[in-house]
Amino acid sequence: MMSTTSQTNVNQSLFEEQDQISTQMGFIPFPPNQTFPPLGCHQSLKPIGAIVPSLSSETASSAANFAETLLSTAIQRPREDLTSSFGGGEGQLLSLNRSRVNSWAWEEVTDCLMGKRIGGDDNHHHLGVSSMKMKKVKARRKVREPRFCFKTMSDVDVLDDGYKWRKYGQKVVKNTQHPRSYYRCTQDNCRVKKRVERLAEDPRMVITTYEGRHAHSPSNELEDSQSPSELSNFFW
DNA sequence: CGGCTTTGACCGGCGC
DNA sequence: GCGCCGGTCAAAGCCG
Numbered sequence: 001m002m003s004t005t006s007q008t009n010v011n012q013s014l015f016e017e018q019d020q021i022s023t024q025m026g027f028i029p030f031p032p033n034q035t036f037p038p039l040g041c042h043q044s045l046k047p048i049g050a051i052v053p054s055l056s057s058e059t060a061s062s063a064a065n066f067a068e069t070l071l072s073t074a075i076q077r078p079r080e081d082l083t084s085s086f087g088g089g090e091g092q093l094l095s096l097n098r099s100r101v102n103s104w105a106w107e108e109v110t111d112c113l114m115g116k117r118i119g120g121d122d123n124h125h126h127l128g129v130s131s132m133k134m135k136k137v138k139a140r141r142k143v144r145e146p147r148f149c150f151k152t153m154s155d156v157d158v159l160d161d162g163y164k165w166r167k168y169g170q171k172v173v174k175n176t177q178h179p180r181s182y183y184r185c186t187q188d189n190c191r192v193k194k195r196v197e198r199l200a201e202d203p204r205m206v207i208t209t210y211e212g213r214h215a216h217s218p219s220n221e222l223e224d225s226q227s228p229s230e231l232s233n234f235f236w
Numbered sequence: 237c238g239g240c241t242t243t244g245a246c247c248g249g250c251g252c
Numbered sequence: 253g254c255g256c257c258g259g260t261c262a263a264a265g266c267c268g
Contacts, residue, residue, distance in 0.1 A: 167241055169260055182259070
């Protein structure tokens with residue numbers, strides 16, 4: 001119930017400036033009404049968007065580029081059982097209308113996704129600015145790897161993203177009825193992690209958050225001999 | 237038997 | 253300082 005196989009090709013340059021003091025998150029909706037195998041995922045997976053950590057200054061354009069990369073990848077490498085019919089890419093990509101200040105912690109990725117409603121007061125459903133600033137003030141020296149997450153409509157928890165993962169933990173998160181699972185890439189010297197959880201509001205939605213860069217190719221790449229060269233770069 | 241999952245314990249950050 | 257909580261560890265069990 002874990003290992004994955006298939007292809008993954010995402011431009012990694014977007015994340016190279018991550019973990020600056022102030023970063024922002026953005027949600028990029030993918031075109032609706034389309035199947036979309038951004039990570040070579042299964043037919044049943046219907047990613048509806050990506051949460052990306054935008055760069056300090058070039059937020060919207062970076063995110064858009066990122067999403068375009070995803071889209072082009074999907075178009076170029078459709079799974080045999082998928083129809084990747086995109087009604088013309090970029091026009092449907094929304095930019096970062098929800099970006100906000102935040103720090104590196106994963107939970108804030110989730111906050112961004114869920115529009116976090118804190119204590120029922122949801123007029124402003126992103127963490128109050130003041131509290132975010134408080135968080136920011138504290139020096140968070142810990143160096144975090146670049147990260148981003150997918151929001152996917154799926155019956156399957158673990159997306160098939162081309163890498164092999166080993167589960168190392170599971171946790172029930174407060175105020176959610178679904179446990180969060182923690183995975184680590186099984187490759188030696190690869191410290192990439194991902195976590196998988198279901199959206200509290202809509203259990204059909206799976207949120208997959210990746211942290212770090214793979215220092216290797218997808219584990220199934222050998223099977224994918226027909227891969228175009230442009231797509232041979234790693235996930236990160 | 238090796239690789240993987242499960243799951244309770246542990247740890248550190250953070251808010252009060 | 254204390255308690256809560258998320259993330260990780262690691263022992264034990266499972267499975268091919």
